[in-house]
Amino acid sequence: MEEMAEVGCWAAELESGFERVAGRFGRADLRWRMRDYVRGLLGQAARKNGWQLAEWAGHRTPDGFQRLLHGSVWDADALRDDVRAYVGERLGPGGVLIIDDTGFIKKGTTSAGVGRQYTGTSGKIDNWASARKRPWTPSTARTTRCGRTP
8 A cells, every 4th residue: 555655646746747847848749748758768668669658658659759759849958957947846955866877788779768878887888778767855754755764
């Protein structure tokens, strides 16, 4: 039952984030696709490529995600700024977001999030995908709100 409460809390946080950035997408269908895409990336899909994410989200093909990422007009810099501000507010003044480059080498280029860059995993520039990151804050109120203890 604790796991369900935590899932509900994280789902509510995710919805709050979606509401904050929704205005960056001019049409409702783009907002829904963005939401489905992010949920897929954060969700339990076994693989994070376009087809797997589309199937996980209930779409017949990845065409909508591909249009969102490659053909739709939206301001990536403004979206990034919105997300950065949202995370800063949620972490609070004493919060820390730890991001490390823990990842894994990918042989192909078709999975979501794969790109050529330096990775300490191989010690060279390679196709690489990042492992999932989680925010952390020392605030007891923040961490216990989602069922976690500091």
